Amino acid sequence: MDYKKVVIYARVSSREQEKEGFSIPAQLKLLREYAQKNGFEIVQEYSDAETAKKAGRTNYNAMLDYLKANPDTRTILVEKTDRLYRNFKDYVTLEDYDLEVHLVKEGSIISKNSKSHDKFIHGIKVLMAKNYIDNLSEEISKGLHEGLEQGYWPFQPPYGYKRGAKKSLYIDPLRVCFVRRAFELFATGRYSLRKLSEKLFEDGYYYQSERPKITQCVLESMLKNVIYTGQMRCNGIIYQGKHPAIVGFNLFNKTQQAFKKVSKSKVRKNFHFLYPGLAKCEVCGYAMCGEVQKNNVYYRCSHHDRTCTNTSYISEKQMTSALRRHLSRIALNDKLYELVKTSLTESLRDEQHYHKTELERLNKEIEKCTDILKKMYLDQLNKVIDMDLWITIKNEYEIKLNRLNAELQRHQNANIDYLETGMKILDVCHKASLPYSELKPEMIAQLVWQSYSSVTVKAKSVKVKFAEPFATLEKLVRVAKQGIAELGYDEFAKTLENSKTACLKGIKKEPTGSFECVSPSSTCMKWWRIGDSNS
Numbered sequence: 001m002d003y004k005k006v007v008i009y010a011r012v013s014s015r016e017q018e019k020e021g022f023s024i025p026a027q028l029k030l031l032r033e034y035a036q037k038n039g040f041e042i043v044q045e046y047s048d049a050e051t052a053k054k055a056g057r058t059n060y061n062a063m064l065d066y067l068k069a070n071p072d073t074r075t076i077l078v079e080k081t082d083r084l085y086r087n088f089k090d091y092v093t094l095e096d097y098d099l100e101v102h103l104v105k106e107g108s109i110i111s112k113n114s115k116s117h118d119k120f121i122h123g124i125k126v127l128m129a130k131n132y133i134d135n136l137s138e139e140i141s142k143g144l145h146e147g148l149e150q151g152y153w154p155f156q157p158p159y160g161y162k163r164g165a166k167k168s169l170y171i172d173p174l175r176v177c178f179v180r181r182a183f184e185l186f187a188t189g190r191y192s193l194r195k196l197s198e199k200l201f202e203d204g205y206y207y208q209s210e211r212p213k214i215t216q217c218v219l220e221s222m223l224k225n226v227i228y229t230g231q232m233r234c235n236g237i238i239y240q241g242k243h244p245a246i247v248g249f250n251l252f253n254k255t256q257q258a259f260k261k262v263s264k265s266k267v268r269k270n271f272h273f274l275y276p277g278l279a280k281c282e283v284c285g286y287a288m289c290g291e292v293q294k295n296n297v298y299y300r301c302s303h304h305d306r307t308c309t310n311t312s313y314i315s316e317k318q319m320t321s322a323l324r325r326h327l328s329r330i331a332l333n334d335k336l337y338e339l340v341k342t343s344l345t346e347s348l349r350d351e352q353h354y355h356k357t358e359l360e361r362l363n364k365e366i367e368k369c370t371d372i373l374k375k376m377y378l379d380q381l382n383k384v385i386d387m388d389l390w391i392t393i394k395n396e397y398e399i400k401l402n403r404l405n406a407e408l409q410r411h412q413n414a415n416i417d418y419l420e421t422g423m424k425i426l427d428v429c430h431k432a433s434l435p436y437s438e439l440k441p442e443m444i445a446q447l448v449w450q451s452y453s454s455v456t457v458k459a460k461s462v463k464v465k466f467a468e469p470f471a472t473l474e475k476l477v478r479v480a481k482q483g484i485a486e487l488g489y490d491e492f493a494k495t496l497e498n499s500k501t502a503c504l505k506g507i508k509k510e511p512t513g514s515f516e517c518v519s520p521s522s523t524c525m526k527w528w529r530i531g532d533s534n535s
Contacts, residue, residue: 003041006075006102008032009063010047011083024049031077034104043073067097074098080105085126116483117495123476148234149399151242158227159207159218160246169243176246178205179228182214183247186223187254189261193219215287215302217277223255273297274316274445275455282458283310290316299457312459320441322462323448323455329474330451330466331433332426335493336480341426362408366401373397424450429473 010027024047035042044066046059067073076094078084080103084094094101100111103122110122147154152167160179161169178200186196193216200207200214207214214222226233229252230245247255273290274297280287281301289302297316301308373394380390428450431443448455453467466474483492 003039004075005043005070005073006035006040006077007044007046007063007066007073008035008042008077009045009060009084010079011057011060012049027079027083030079031104034102035077040075040077042077043070064097067099075100075102077102077104079103081122081126116479116486117492120476120479120483123472123479126472148232148237148239149402151232151240153227153232153241153243158225159222160228161243169241171244171246178207179222179246181205182219182223183228183251183255186258187251189258224259226252228252274441275299275319275448278445278448278452279319279455279457279462281308281310282456282461282463284308288314288457310458314457314460314462316441318460319457319462320444323464324436324439324444326462326464327432327444327447327451330429330470330477332429332473332477333433334430337426337430337433341423359408359412362404366404366408369397369401369404373401425469425473428470429477 008028008031010024010031012024012027028045028047032042034040044063046063048057048059063076067076074097076084076099078101084101084103098112100109102109108118108122110118114122147167153161153169154167157163157169160172160175162172164170181203182196182200182205185191185199191199197214197216197219201212206212207218222228226238227241227243228246229249230241230243232239232241275288276290277287279299281303284301284303286301286303286308288299290297290299292298298313299316299319300313301310376385376390376393379385380387385393428447431439432447448464451466451470453465453471455465456463465471480492483495486492487495
């Protein structure tokens with residue numbers, strides 16, 4: 001008798017490793033018993049334990065490599081949704097492998113042959129996974145935050161700098177003159193952004209070889225960037241960088257004062273357009289810029305020498321109409337919107353318990369650090385320790401306190417952010433379902449700005465690619481439409497409503513207790529029959 005070959009995968013995060021029922025051995029035991037009950041042959045076992053210092057999933061990637069190299073193994077056993085998917089990238093990657101995924105605790109099986117309502121519910125679970133919502137609400141990841149505190153810029157090097165060894169920035173000798181000259185000229189107060197761009201070009205200061213004249217938008221961003229003074233700004237917080245400055249503070253401050261002298265109409269030219277900087281030319285990649293002709297707004301390719309073949313104009317009305325049609329791809333009608341909103345709200349209860357526990361832990365650590373600092377300060381006053389040692393210890397503990405307080409603030413806001421972020425996502429999709437008569441052009445523009453990844457234009461044709469999570473929502477909308485076509489709207493909605501309990505279990509990050517299948521009790525048998533019925 002041939003047994004179906006399967007791989008099993010388990011994962012825990014750092015905060016779950018010490019909790020009963022969350023450990024990797026508990027997950028593996030559950031999956032092995034499920035495989036034995038269903039007559040599966042386990043060919044490989046994989047597990048990952050994430051820590052605060054290392055959040056990668058080495059064995060997850062090894063599992064994907066194995067599945068790619070062994071086409072006869074197409075089945076994964078995993079405890080539940082959030083053990084397998086940490087983000088949308090994982091979801092999309094596994095879709096491409098054409099796998100059959102058994103979500104053991106949820107009693108469901110997902111594959112390309114699954115029914116439309118099962119796929120829809122599964123997509124909602126992934127969409128509302130706590131890990132992803134946490135990532136949305138967290139302003140700076142721990143790794144980036146540590147890099148900034150240490151004085152290193154963790155993002156793309158700004159114009160005028162290059163990336164050196166150990167993430168440090170050093171001055172680009174080919175571009176530094178352009179940056180300094182731009183600051184010097186604008187600080188005089190005699191130039192608008194447009195005139196400064198032309199002046200730099202005329203004087204032989206070329207921005208890039210393929211784009212010698214700098215645009216006003218890029219120029220304004222450069223002149224307001226504090227990184228050129230040796231500091232770094234991220235999310236409104238100023239950090240001291242270890243990179244060399246290109247301009248001094250005196251020149252930088254004069255430049256900021258010059259912005260106040262230049263009239264706003266000269267600094268920002270496109271303030272009255274709905275889509276400034278939104279779309280790019282599909283042919284050459286340059287921005288589509290707006291201009292007014294006979295009291296009507298039109299957009300065209302901004303290629304400076306007009307060598308681009310995309311020379312057609314598209315009116316703002318035509319652009320709005322095309323974008324409205326694209327928004328219908330992510331539209332959630334009233335009933336589906338209410339179902340997902342209810343699931344999101346109920347999933348918040350487990351969030352509150354987790355964040356309450358974390359707040360208690362962080363407050364204890366902050367109190368402990370504060371007490372140590374007080375004691376060390378008294379020791380320094382009493383000459384028990386010297387000044388140099390006191391300064392070293394003080395700096396170390398102040399950095400630690402800053403991190404603890406930042407994490408404390410994040411947990412204090414997390415419950416609100418979790419719900420608000422999820423609701424903002426759903427509200428965008430709900431508004432996109434409104435009839436055309438209720439969607440004003442300004443609202444259409446707002447919805448597109450919130451959801452798009454890229455917009456390209458060629459002649460009168462407009463293409464839109466949505467950013468996550470809206471790209472996944474687009475797939476869910478297609479699945480829902482397929483289910484409605486198969487079952488009818490009322491029957492499909494009823495099926496989703498009946499699946500709400502299972503959906504909520506998948507959305508919640510933590511179950512109320514451990515699930516230990518020591519023997520095939522009546523409860524386990526009933527639960528496994530649910531899994532069998534879906535196969």
